[in-house]
Amino acid sequence: MPAGIAEITEPTTAELAAGCDRGRGGSSRDGILDAIGVLSGRNRIAADFYDGPGWIRFRKWERLFLAFQGGARRSRMQILRHLVESLQDAPARVLEVGIGDGENLRFLPESWTIHGVDIARTQLVACRGRYPRMDGRLAWAEAEHLPYPDGSFDACYSVGGFNYYGNHAASIREMRRVTREGGPVVVADEVPGLQRAGIGHLIGRPSIDKAWLRALGLDAAFVDMVVDLGLDPPALAAAELPGLVRVPIWNRLGYCLIHPAPGRPAGASR
Numbered sequence: 279m280p281a282g283i284a285e286i287t288e289p290t291t292a293e294l295a296a297g298c299d300r301g302r303g304g305s306s307r308d309g310i311l312d313a314i315g316v317l318s319g320r321n322r323i324a325a326d327f328y329d330g331p332g333w334i335r336f337r338k339w340e341r342l343f344l345a346f347q348g349g350a351r352r353s354r355m356q357i358l359r360h361l362v363e364s365l366q367d368a369p370a371r372v373l374e375v376g377i378g379d380g381e382n383l384r385f386l387p388e389s390w391t392i393h394g395v396d397i398a399r400t401q402l403v404a405c406r407g408r409y410p411r412m413d414g415r416l417a418w419a420e421a422e423h424l425p426y427p428d429g430s431f432d433a434c435y436s437v438g439g440f441n442y443y444g445n446h447a448a449s450i451r452e453m454r455r456v457t458r459e460g461g462p463v464v465v466a467d468e469v470p471g472l473q474r475a476g477i478g479h480l481i482g483r484p485s486i487d488k489a490w491l492r493a494l495g496l497d498a499a500f501v502d503m504v505v506d507l508g509l510d511p512p513a514l515a516a517a518e519l520p521g522l523v524r525v526p527i528w529n530r531l532g533y534c535l536i537h538p539a540p541g542r543p544a545g546a547s548r
């Protein structure tokens with residue numbers, strides 16, 4: 279490197295969080311920042327499920343679903359393309375909320391520096407094990423309380439999990455807050471209430487649908503949460519973030535929320 283030119287290094291999650299005045303940034307362990315609060319409601323149920331054996335049992339069904347949607351790359355790129363079209367492959371700092379074990383990372387440009395947040399610590403440990411470059415780029419935190427200063431990222435996205443986030447308005451507000459002005463915020467999940475197309479609901483016996491969902495491997499508490507969810511998360515997100523557009527994905531079995539609307543220039547990255 280020529281004399282006088284300093285190497286620009288990307289800040290770690292802990293360094294970014296040090297500039298956040300929201301008070302939840304703690305110490306780091308295993309390369310993961312501890313910024314988790316006391317969990318309750320849906321977030322408690324989701325953390326128990328994704329930290330435990332239920333998600334390991336259920337995952338094959340998620341993979342099968344995506345295989346029917348054209349395979350992992352095609353089904354995930356229906357969502358991730360909105361980030362790639364906006365940022366191209368120029369260097370960018372991007373946040374995945376609900377990153378799990380990092381399944382989306384292999385489909386995104388290597389020039390991007392990706393950070394991740396999850397409510398389930400087991401998932402973050404698995405992500406770091408799978409992708410050593412994620413060391414120092416992960417935070418154990420809720421979507422509703424992201425431990426970063428305003429405008430820390432060029433883009434922010436969430437794939438799966440959003441329907442059951444404890445507070446949809448707060449999480450979409452946080453994703454918008456930590457993204458720089460004009461940067462894309464992209465959120466996707468399956469259409470809420472899909473299970474109401476199950477035979478049990480059709481014949482007025484929702485307990486039948488709960489039984490087969492448990493047979494697929496889901497925890498009882500998670501099943502109750504899924505079947506009893508009386509909310510419309512994409513509508514709640516749209517009410518919080520005017521200008522958010524919703525497009526169908528996965529043959530209309532899923533939705534993708536995009537802000538700002540595609541086609542509007544989001545500007546260059548750093």
Ligand SMILES: C[S@@+](CC[C@H](N)C(=O)[O-])C[C@H]1O[C@@H](n2cnc3c(N)ncnc32)[C@H](O)[C@@H]1O
Binds near residue numbers: 422444
């Ligand atoms: C279906 S998995 C998706 C994982 C990954 N994004 C993918 O596409 O494979 C949902 C993830 O969201 C996380 N999650 C659920 N609720 C959350 C919340 N309120 N805040 C942060 N993460 C959450 C779960 O722990 C889980 O890892």
